[in-house]
Amino acid sequence: MRILILGAGTMGRGIAEVFAAHDIAVSLYDPDPLALQRIESLIEKYTARVSFIRELSADLSYEIVIEAIPEDLALKQKVLGEVSRRMLPDSLLTTNTSALSVHLLAQAVEVKSRFLGWHFFNPAPRMPLVEVIPTAFTAEAVIERSLHLLRKVGKVPVVAPDLPGFIVNRIARPYYVEALRLAERGEVSPEVVDQLMEGLGFRMGPFRLMDLIGIDVNHAVTQRVWEGLFYPARFRPSWLQAQKVAAGQTGRKVGRGFYEYDQKRS
Amino acid sequence: MRALVIGSQGRIEALMRGIGQRWQPDFWIYPGRVAPGWNYYEVIVDLEADERPSPAFSVASQALWVLSAVKKPLRRLLPSSSWAQRCVGVNLLPVFCERQLIEATALSEEAWNLFQSWEPQTCRVPDDVGMVSARLLALIINEALLLQSEAALSLETIDLAVKLGLNYPRTITEWGQAIGWHHILQLMEALQAEYGADVYPIAPSLRTFATQTSSFSSL
Numbered sequence: 001m002r003i004l005i006l007g008a009g010t011m012g013r014g015i016a017e018v019f020a021a022h023d024i025a026v027s028l029y030d031p032d033p034l035a036l037q038r039i040e041s042l043i044e045k046y047t048a049r050v051s052f053i054r055e056l057s058a059d060l061s062y063e064i065v066i067e068a069i070p071e072d073l074a075l076k077q078k079v080l081g082e083v084s085r086r087m088l089p090d091s092l093l094t095t096n097t098s099a100l101s102v103h104l105l106a107q108a109v110e111v112k113s114r115f116l117g118w119h120f121f122n123p124a125p126r127m128p129l130v131e132v133i134p135t136a137f138t139a140e141a142v143i144e145r146s147l148h149l150l151r152k153v154g155k156v157p158v159v160a161p162d163l164p165g166f167i168v169n170r171i172a173r174p175y176y177v178e179a180l181r182l183a184e185r186g187e188v189s190p191e192v193v194d195q196l197m198e199g200l201g202f203r204m205g206p207f208r209l210m211d212l213i214g215i216d217v218n219h220a221v222t223q224r225v226w227e228g229l230f231y232p233a234r235f236r237p238s239w240l241q242a243q244k245v246a247a248g249q250t251g252r253k254v255g256r257g258f259y260e261y262d263q264k265r266s
Numbered sequence: 267m268r269a270l271v272i273g274s275q276g277r278i279e280a281l282m283r284g285i286g287q288r289w290q291p292d293f294w295i296y297p298g299r300v301a302p303g304w305n306y307y308e309v310i311v312d313l314e315a316d317e318r319p320s321p322a323f324s325v326a327s328q329a330l331w332v333l334s335a336v337k338k339p340l341r342r343l344l345p346s347s348s349w350a351q352r353c354v355g356v357n358l359l360p361v362f363c364e365r366q367l368i369e370a371t372a373l374s375e376e377a378w379n380l381f382q383s384w385e386p387q388t389c390r391v392p393d394d395v396g397m398v399s400a401r402l403l404a405l406i407i408n409e410a411l412l413l414q415s416e417a418a419l420s421l422e423t424i425d426l427a428v429k430l431g432l433n434y435p436r437t438i439t440e441w442g443q444a445i446g447w448h449h450i451l452q453l454m455e456a457l458q459a460e461y462g463a464d465v466y467p468i469a470p471s472l473r474t475f476a477t478q479t480s481s482f483s484s485l
Contacts, residue, residue, distance in 0.1 A: 121431050129430035156430055161417035167424065168431035170413050174405035182401075187392040196389055196399040199367040201435030206402070233464040234405075 002027070004062040006079060008035040008052070011096055012068035013042055014124030020046035021125065022153040027051045027062070060086045064149070066118060068096040071220065076100065077108035084110040092142060094118040099169055099224040102133045102162045112137035116146060119166060131160040131167060164228025169221055173235055176218060179206035180238035190258040211257035215241055216250045267384050268306060270329075272296050272321065273313030277360065281313060284364030289385070304329070309384055313358045315343055317452075323349070330380050334358040336400050337449075337456045339393045340371055350374040354381040357397050361445045369397050395456045403441065404453040410438045411469035442475060451476035 003019050005012045008030035016026045020042070026049060028039055036052050043050050065083055069076060076095065084093055093115045095105050102117040109115040117133030130150050134143050143159065150157040160166040165173060179193050194205020210218045219241045226235040244250065244257060251257035269291035271278055278286070278293055291311065294302050304310070304327040312320045315333035322331045323345050333343055335355025344353060350373035357369040368385055371393040372378035382388060391397045396404060410424050425437035442450060451473060457466040 127431065127433075129427060131427070131431070156426065158423050158426055160427075161419070163413070163417055167413065167417075167419070167427040171406060171410045171424070171428060172432055174409050175402060178402050178405050182392075182398060185392075187394075188398060192389050192391065193398055193402075196367065196369055196391075197402065199365040200361070200399055200403070203433060232467075233462075234466065 001025070001064070002062045004029060004060060004065045006030075006065065006067045006083065007069035008032070008039050009068065009070070010122060011120060011124060012066075013039055014122065015066055015068060015096065015120050016050055017042060017046070017125045018120070018153055018155070020049040023049065024153070025049050025051075027053050029053045029056055056083070056086070058086060060091075061088060062091060063088070064092045064094065066094050066096060071097060071100060073100055073104060076105055080105055080115075081108035081110070084108075084115070087111075090114070092116075092145065094146070096120055099165060099221045099228075101164070101228065103135045106135045106137060113139040114142050116142060117160075117162070117166075118146065118150070119160070119168075121168070128154070128156045129168070130155045130157045132157045133160050133162050133166055135162060164225040165221065170225060173222060173225055175206050176210060176241075177222060177235055177238065180240055183207070184238060184240045207258040210241075211251035211259055211261075214251050214253060215257050216245045219245050267308040268292075269309040269311065269384075270294060270302055270307040271311045271313065273311075277313040277358070280360035281311075281358065281363050285366065285368060285385075285387075286363070288387075311356075311358070313363075322353070328352070330354070330377065330384065332356055332358075332381065335371065335393070336362075336397055337395065337452050339395060340373060341393055344373070347373075351376050352380070353377055355393060357400055359400060359445060359449055361441070362400055369399060371397065395460050396453050400453055401457065403445070404450050404457070405466075406434075407438055407441055407450055408454055408467075408469050408472055411471045411475075412467065415469065415471055447472065447475035447479050 001024055003024060003026045005016050005026060005028050008028045012028055016028050019026045039052060065087060067080055069079055087093060093109060095117050096119060097117060098119055106112050106115050116138045119131035121127035121129055132146050147157050182188050183190055190207035194208050197205040219237060222235060222237045226237055248254060249256045252261050255261045269289050271281060271291040272294045273296055275295055304325045307329050309332060310329045311332040312322055313334050316335050316338040320333060331353045333353055333355055335343055336357045336359055340355030344350060354377050355371045366387060368388040369391055370388050371391055414421060414424050421439055425439050428434050429437050454466060454468045458468060
């Protein structure tokens with residue numbers, strides 16, 4: 001079996017490792033000139049199984065293609081549309097979108113019956129869950145094949161509805177939105193909220209976690225879920241979070257979010 | 267300090283799995299036949315002050331009263347502002363009282379200082395329904411149940427997603443059972459009454475779970 005992964009970012013790299021670790025040949029495609037540098041260690045670790053390609057051929061002879069490019073609807077639709085026209089007749093096309101509608105993405109796909117969402121979690125090699133998101137057009141056999149294959153590589157797939165945030169990102173929303181709402185009023189600090197939630201066994205309080213995920217990324221997911229559900233008051237995005245994004249204080253990656261970080265150490 | 271804890275048996279047991287071990291109190295199972303000697307105690311903890319009338323306000327005692335104030339804010343529990351000097355509100359629900367850190371609120375510095383001198387491992391939070399952690403957790407559980415009915419998912423699928431996709435310490439079912447579905451529902455009802463149903467809608471299945479387990483709610 002051969003798999004093509006579109007996008008060699010954090011998720012693309014992680015997903016490639018999941019399959020390579022189970023003796024499945026994976027090719028990573030990314031037009032970014034710096035992409036090869038990012039996956040060098042992966043290629044070294046799985047020499048015979050991971051390869052990098054800079055250009056897509058006219059005929060893509062892969063059994064499975066996984067799209068893991070940035071969360072931009074127009075960009076994803078463009079890439080999925082192009083790729084779907086070059087694939088083998090019975091191959092499977094999947095998207096790793098975390099919050100975009102799989103149905104909207106399917107609009108661009110040529111053969112909709114073999115397209116569905118496979119939502120991996122970061123870090124993909126360590127997180128066992130994968131949300132499998134079929135559309136109304138996805139063939140039953142394609143869903144079954146997805147579940148079988150994901151189980152074969154040690155994952156625990158769950159079939160999720162194509163609703164904003166699917167299962168995991170939807171259930172997690174109040175953890176962030178309500179914490180932000182409390183902090184917006186200025187009556188409780190992020191440190192106190194984090195301390196209390198970590199005291200309950202959460203690995204990270206909501207503010208520390210938002211800093212890790214990226215405040216901009218978290219804000220965008222909330223925004224999409226809010227819009228996708230037709231603006232329910234409970235998911236109203238936070239002005240405090242929007243301010244942080246506007247100020248470029250997007251979390252650990254830039255050394256400052258709700259907390260400050262020593263970039264040399266982190 | 268000499269401490270007395272008032273509460274139903276189940277709530278006292280939950281307390282003694284956590285912070286009660288530090289407090290080493292005497293107990294009074296509520297409602298009990300034997301009235302305690304109120305004046306003997308310097309601290310009196312009422313685990314259910316926000317669920318039924320507390321004896322706090324009808325006895326002659328100069329103790330510091332530590333009242334469960336998570337389903338109702340402390341300010342709504344006190345008959346008059348003069349009580350603020352010797353009452354603090356604490357999240358004493360099962361699960362929350364089993365961690366080492368206490369989530370508490372006070373309406374006066376005098377009461378807060380007195381409480382801290384007895385229990386230093388505290389986090390001061392606003393006097394609001396659900397305080398912080400019970401509020402966040404109730405909303406996560408409620409959202410999971412809203413999605414469950416919206417998408418016709420099984421609770422097993424939701425639990426799997428929460429445990430393996432979010433790495434949360436417990437599943438929705440485990441939290442519901444450990445905290446008590448009826449407590450989660452009452453928290454949601456209190457939030458809804460305070461801030462409105464548009465911000466805090468309640469999942470119909472939360473009501474069902476709470477009703478099914480209501481026969482255990484006195485525990």
